[in-house]
Amino acid sequence: MSLLHSFVFKVWYDNKGWPSSVAFLNIFNNALLRGLLFENNPSISLDGYGITAINHPLPQTSIEYDNDALQSQIAIEAFTAICVIFALAFIPASFLVFLIDERVTTSKHLQFVSGVKGLTYWWATYFWDLTNYCVSITFCIIIFLAFGIEAFIYQINLLCLVLLLFLYGFAIIPIMYPINYFFKTPSTGFVLISCINIFIGLITTISTITLDTFSDQPDLVAINKILKKIFLIFPHYCLGRGLFDISKTYQTNILSLKYSE
Numbered sequence: 480m481s482l483l484h485s486f487v488f489k490v491w492y493d494n495k496g497w498p499s500s501v502a503f504l505n506i507f508n509n510a511l512l513r514g515l516l517f518e519n520n521p522s523i524s525l526d527g528y529g530i531t532a533i534n535h536p537l538p539q540t541s542i543e544y545d546n547d548a549l550q551s552q553i554a555i556e557a558f559t560a561i562c563v564i565f566a567l568a569f570i571p572a573s574f575l576v577f578l579i580d581e582r583v584t585t586s587k588h589l590q591f592v593s594g595v596k597g598l599t600y601w602w603a604t605y606f607w608d609l610t611n612y613c614v615s616i617t618f619c620i621i622i623f624l625a626f627g628i629e630a631f632i633y634q635i636n637l638l639c640l641v642l643l644l645f646l647y648g649f650a651i652i653p654i655m656y657p658i659n660y661f662f663k664t665p666s667t668g669f670v671l672i673s674c675i676n677i678f679i680g681l682i683t684t685i686s687t688i689t690l691d692t693f694s695d696q697p698d699l700v701a702i703n704k705i706l707k708k709i710f711l712i713f714p715h716y717c718l719g720r721g722l723f724d725i726s727k728t729y730q731t732n733i734l735s736l737k738y739s740e
Contacts (some may be wrong), residue, residue: 488507488511490503498534500531501534505530505531505532505616508528509530509532512529512530513529519658531592532659543583556630556723556730557688558684558722559687559722559726560684560718560720561681561684562721563718564680564681564684564715564719565576565677565680566615566619567628567648567718568673568676568677568680568715570611570612570648571654571655571667571670571676572654572655572676573650574652574655575606575658575669575672576668576669577665578604578656578659579659579662579664579665579668580621580665582659582660583663605653605656608652609649611647612652620640620641620644629729630725630730631729632654633729636729639725640719640722640725643717643721643722643725645719646720647714647715650717651715653678654714656674658672678721679713679715680713680715683706683710683716683719684715684716684720684723685705686717687703687710687722688704688723689708696706707720
């Protein structure tokens with residue numbers, strides 16, 4: 480018997496390519512075959528001997544194709560949510576410009592001296608800012624309708640989108656008012672708060688979306704559940720996560736309906 484039979488061989492291969500394990504194993508089998516032939520008959524010509532491996536992977540099924548398409552579409556919609564967060568981060572911050580300017584120039588104090596009550600001033604400011612914000616989200620909704628993004632305009636999803644955008648402004652605008660006391664220059668306040676809004680919205684939304692992909696890690700799943708509850712205090716996160724969940728639910732329902740028929 481050949482000494483080759485008393486050894487255990489290991490084949491190392493590059494796992495970046497799916498057929499690489501078969502190809503590397505075939506190279507080893509050819510080397511083993513020719514080694515055994517040469518050991519038994521050193522004068523034999525090895526050119527006529529070899530093993531040809533043919534690999535025929537099973538084709539993807541329809542549901543596998545649809546799952547891949549679903550993941551790609553969800554990634555696109557997540558990018559859409561990020562873009563909306565980025566755009567709407569500037570609108571609430573822009574309201575600080577007038578508040579800081581009125582406080583620094585003492586025009587607000589002049590209104591109080593003229594008999595305007597503090598409650599009246601702040602309610603009027605809030606409703607005026609909310610009205611201006613509604614004009615902005617109206618154009619945002621028109622853009623969604625113009626480009627026909629089904630995940631956000633399909634039947635009741637459009638109502639959900641309108642409520643989500645409106646409630647974001649309803650919640651974020653009052654948060655801007657106390658912040659104006661930290662600034663003396665309107666431009667500085669606008670730029671800094673805009674950056675903070677973008678940072679909070681992107682980091683909180685992307686972190687939970689990323690952790691959702693690690694569903695097989697119990698520790699990360701537990702952390703993700705905690706973060707989802709903590710981040711609810713940020714309207715930025717509620718906006719981004721709401722947009723993502725609307726899209727994800729729509730895409731999942733479309734795929735489920737396709738295979739339930």
